[in-house]
Amino acid sequence: MSFSALGLAEGLLRAVAGEGYPQPTPIQAQAIPVVLSGRDLLAAAQTGTGKTAAFVLPVLQRLSAPPVPHGGPRPVRALVLVPTRELAAQIAESVRVYGRHTPVRSAAVFGGVSLHPQIDALRRGVDLLIATPGRLLDHLEQRTVNLSALQVLVLDEADRMLDMGFIHSLRRILGALPKARQNLLFSATFSDEIRRLAAGFLRDPATVEVAPRNATVELIAQRVHPVDKSRKPALLSYLIGAGNWQQVLVFCRTKHGANRLAQQLERDGIVAAAIHGNKSQGARTRALADFKASRVRVLVATDIAARGLDIDQLPHVVNFELPNVPEDYVHRIGRTGRAGARGEAVSLVSADERDQLRDIQRLIKRQIPSVTIEGFAPGSPAPASEPRPAQHRPSQPPHARVQPQTQRNRHARPGRSQHSAAPRQGQSRKVRS
Numbered sequence: 001m002s003f004s005a006l007g008l009a010e011g012l013l014r015a016v017a018g019e020g021y022p023q024p025t026p027i028q029a030q031a032i033p034v035v036l037s038g039r040d041l042l043a044a045a046q047t048g049t050g051k052t053a054a055f056v057l058p059v060l061q062r063l064s065a066p067p068v069p070h071g072g073p074r075p076v077r078a079l080v081l082v083p084t085r086e087l088a089a090q091i092a093e094s095v096r097v098y099g100r101h102t103p104v105r106s107a108a109v110f111g112g113v114s115l116h117p118q119i120d121a122l123r124r125g126v127d128l129l130i131a132t133p134g135r136l137l138d139h140l141e142q143r144t145v146n147l148s149a150l151q152v153l154v155l156d157e158a159d160r161m162l163d164m165g166f167i168h169s170l171r172r173i174l175g176a177l178p179k180a181r182q183n184l185l186f187s188a189t190f191s192d193e194i195r196r197l198a199a200g201f202l203r204d205p206a207t208v209e210v211a212p213r214n215a216t217v218e219l220i221a222q223r224v225h226p227v228d229k230s231r232k233p234a235l236l237s238y239l240i241g242a243g244n245w246q247q248v249l250v251f252c253r254t255k256h257g258a259n260r261l262a263q264q265l266e267r268d269g270i271v272a273a274a275i276h277g278n279k280s281q282g283a284r285t286r287a288l289a290d291f292k293a294s295r296v297r298v299l300v301a302t303d304i305a306a307r308g309l310d311i312d313q314l315p316h317v318v319n320f321e322l323p324n325v326p327e328d329y330v331h332r333i334g335r336t337g338r339a340g341a342r343g344e345a346v347s348l349v350s351a352d353e354r355d356q357l358r359d360i361q362r363l364i365k366r367q368i369p370s371v372t373i374e375g376f377a378p379g380s381p382a383p384a385s386e387p388r389p390a391q392h393r394p395s396q397p398p399h400a401r402v403q404p405q406t407q408r409n410r411h412a413r414p415g416r417s418q419h420s421a422a423p424r425q426g427q428s429r430k431v432r433s
Contacts, residue, residue, distance in 0.1 A: 001023060001024060001029050002022075002023055002024075003016050003017075003021070003023065003024055003028075006024060006028075006029065006032045006033055006036075007032075007033060007036055008032070008036075008057060008058070008061060009061050009064060009102075011064075011101030011102050012057055012060060012061060012098060012099075012101070012102070014101055015097060015098045015099070015100055015101055016053075016057070016098065019097065019098075021053075024050070025049055025050035025053075025054075025210075026049070026210045027043065027045040027049045027050055027051050027054045027208065027210045028050050028051075028053055028054045028057070030043075030208045030210065031043055031051075031054040031055065031058075031208050032054060032057060032058045034206045034208070035054075035055060035058035035059065035062075035182075035184060036058045036061060036062070038062075038182055039182070039204075039205070039206050040182060040183045040184070040202045040203050040204065040205035040206070041183075041184045041185070041202075041205055041206050041207075041208065042185050042190075042198050042202055042205040042206070042207045042208070043184070043185065043186045043187070043207075043208040043209070043210075044186075044187055044188065044189060044190050044208070044209040044210070045186060045188070045208075045209075045210050046188050046330075046334050049210060051156075051186055052090070052091055052094050052156075053094065053098065054186075055080075055154050055156070055184050055186065056091065056094050056095055056098055056099075057098055059078050059080075059128065059152055059154065060095070060098055060099045060102055060104055060128070061102075062078070062151070062152060063077055063078055063102075063104045063127045063128055063151075063152075064102045064103065064104060073122075073123060073124060073125035074105070074125035074126070074127060075125075075146040075147070075148060075149040075150075076122075076126055076127070076128070076129045076145060076146060076147055076149070076150060077127050077128070077149055077150060077151045077152065078127065078128045078129070078150070078151060078152040078153075078154070079128075079129050079131065079136075079147065079150055079152070079153050079154065079177075080128070080129070080130045080131070080154040080156060081131055081132070081133060081136070081153070081154065081155050081156065081161070081170070081173065082130065082131070082132060082156045082157060082161075083132065083133075083157050083160045083161045083164050083166065084132065084160075084304065085110040085111065085112055085132060085281055085284070086284065086288065087156070087157065088108045088109075088110045088130045088131065088132055089108060089110070089285070091108070091130045091156070092106060092107070092108035092130050095128060095130070099128075104127045104128055105124075105125060105126050105127045105128070106126060106127065106128040106129070106130070107121040107122065107126045107128075107129055107130070108129075108130040108131070109122075109129065109130070109131045109132070109135045109136060109139060109145075110131065110132040110135050110281075111132060111134055111135045111138075111281075112280060112281030112284075113281050113282075115138065115139075115142075115144075118135075118139070118144075119139075119142075119144045122139070122144055122145050122146075123144075129145070133161070133166045133169035133170060133173060134169060136173060137169055137172060137173065140173070140176055147176060147177055147178070148178060149178070150177050150178055150181055151181055151182065152181060152182045152183075152184070153177060153181055153182070153183050153184070154184045154185075154186070155170070155183075155184070155185045155186065156186045157186065157187065157188070158185050158186065158187040158194055158197060159187045159188050159189055159191060159193075159194055160188075160331075162193050162194070162197065164304065167197070170197075174200075174201055183201055183202050183203070183205070185197070185198050185202060185205075188330075188331065189327070190209065220333055220334075220336055220342075220343045220344070220345050221342070221343070221344045221345070222333065222344075222345045222346075222347075222368045222369070223344075223345075223346055223347070223368060223369045223370070223371050224346075224347045224349050224357065224368050224369065224370045224371070225239075225346065225347070225348050225349065225370075225371055225372070225373055225376070226349055226350075226370060226372055226377070226378050227348050227349070227350060227373070227376050227377075227378060228350060228351075228378050228379065229350040229351075229352065230382075231376055231382055232320060232321075232348045232350065233261060233264045233265075233268075234376070234382075235348060235373060235376045236250070236261075236265070236318060236320060236348065237264075237265060237268040237270060238373070238376070239318075239346065239373075240265075240270055240297070240298065241268075241270070245297075245315070245316050246294065246297060246315075247291070247294060247297065247311075247314060247315060247316065248297065248298045248299070248315075248316040248317075248318060249291075249298075249299050249301060249311070249314060249316070249317050249318070249335055249336075250298055250299065250300045250301070250317075250318045250320050251300075251301060251302070251303065251317070251318070251319050251320060251321070251323070251332050252300060252301070252302060252320050252321055253302070253303075253321045253323070253324070254302065255274075255276040255277060255278050255302055257320075257321070258274040258275070258276050258300045258301060258302055259274050259276075259300075261274070261300050261320060262274040262298070262300045265298055265300070270297055270298055271295070271296050271297045271298070272296065272297065272298040272299070272300060273287040273290060273291065273296045273298075273299055273300070274287070274299075274300045274301070275287045275288065275299060275300070275301045275302075276301065276302040276304075277302065277304055287299060291311070292311055300320075303323060303328055303331070303332070311335065314335055314336045314343065315336065315342075315343060315344060316336065316343070316344050316345075316346065317332060317333050317335050317336045317343065317344070317345045317346070318345075318346045318347070318348065319332060319333075319345070319346070319347035319348065320348055321348075321353070322347060322349060322353045322356040322357060322360065323356070324356065326356070326359045326360045326362070326363040327363065329360045329363070329364075330363070330364065332345075333345035347368070350378070351378060
C-alpha cells in the first residue's frame with residue numbers, strides 16, 4: 001500500500017516522499033483512514049512503529065481546511081497531549097516537517113522553559129498545539145490558551161501518562177474541552193487502566209492493535225551479562241571500548257546514579273552525558289542533540305527522561321540496572337531495533353536483580369541468553385587495574401564464556417564491532433517519527 005492510497009492530500013504526500021518513506025507502516029495504514037473519517041480511535045502500538053505520523057498526517061489534513069471565522073487570533077483546533085518535554089519537542093518537529101506544505105500553524109508548550117514565548121505564540125494564533133499536562137494547565141489557569149474551538153484531541157503514550165500520575169491533570173483538561181470533538185488515544189499496551197480511561201471519553205472508537213501486548217521487537221538481539229554490582233561501570237566501559245560501540249543509550253534507575261555513571265565513563269575516556277528530570281530543559285535538549293549528532297557517545301538516562309526519545313537506527317541499549325517494573329524493560333529496549341533496523345539490548349545483572357530478571361523473562365515469554373565476560377564473572381576478584389579498552393578499536397571481540405544452557409548462543413554477538421552502524425564524524429542521524 002502507498003501513502004497516496006490512504007487519501008492524504010498532495011502537500012502531505014510531498015512531505016512524506018521528501019523524508020524518504022516509500023510506504024506506510026502497519027499502524028499508519030490502519031489509523032490514517034480512521035482519523036480522516038472523523039471517528040474516535042483507540043490504538044495500541046509500540047514505539048518505533050511510526051505512530052507519530054499515524055496521527056500527525058491525518059490531523060494536519062483535517063486542519064488544512066480553513067477554520068470557521070472566529071473573533072481574535074485563530075483558536076487551537078487540535079491538541080496533542082504527551083507525558084514528557086522531549087516527546088513534545090519531537091512531535092512538534094514532526095508537525096513542522098510533515099506540515100511544511102500546509103497552512104497549519106503549530107506550537108509546543110511544556111515545562112522547564114519560560115512561559116512568555118509560549119504565550120506570545122498562542123496570542124499569534126495556533127491551529128495545532130502539542131503540550132504536556134502540567135504546562136497546559138498553567139496556560140488554562142492564566143487564560144493564555146483558548147480551547148473552545150477544539151476539534152481533535154490526541155493522547156499519545158497514554159500508558160506512560162498514567163504511570164507518571166497525570167490522571168487527575170488529564171481529567172481537569174478533559175473537563176475544560178468542548179464535548180463535540182474527535183478523540184484519539186495511543187498507548188503501548190491496552191492495560192485495564194487504559195481501557196477504563198478510554199471508556200470515559202472515547203465514543204464508539206475504532207480499535208487498532210499492531211503489536212501483541214508487551215511483545216519485544218524480533219530484530220533486537222537480547223543478552224544478559226552476570227556481574228557483581230560494584231564492577232558494572234568497569235564492564236560497561238570494557239564492552240563499549242572492546243566492541244567499538246559508537247552510540248549507546250544506557251538506563252539507570254535513579255538521577256544520582258545516572259550522573260555518577262556518566263562521570264565514571266568520562267573518566268574512562270568515553271564522552272558521555274546524563275539526561276534526567278533534575279536537568280534543565282536546555283541541558284536535556286543539548287545532550288540529546290549531541291547524542292544524535294554523535295558528539296556524545298553514551299547517553300545515560302532515567303526511564304522518565306528517556307520516554308519519547310526517538311533515534312533512528314540506534315544500535316545499542318544497555319540496562320545498567322534492571323527496571324523494577326517488567327513492562328519498562330520492553331519500553332527501554334524498544335529504543336533500538338526500530339523501523340526494520342537491527343539492534344542490540346544488553347543487561348548488566350547483579351545477584352540482587354535475579355527477581356527482576358525472572359519477571360522480565362516471564363513477561364516476554366522467553367529466556368534471555370546469559371553470557372559471562374571473562375574477567376568479570378560474579379565473585380571473581382577485581383584486578384588492580386580494570387580492563388577498559390575504551391581508547392582503542394580491537395579487531396576481535398572480548399572473549400566470552402557462555403553458560404551451558406545457552407551454548408547455542410555462543411556466537412550471538414557478545415561484543416561485535418559496530419563500524420557499519422557508527423555515523424561518520426559530524427553526520428546527524430535522522431529522527432524517525
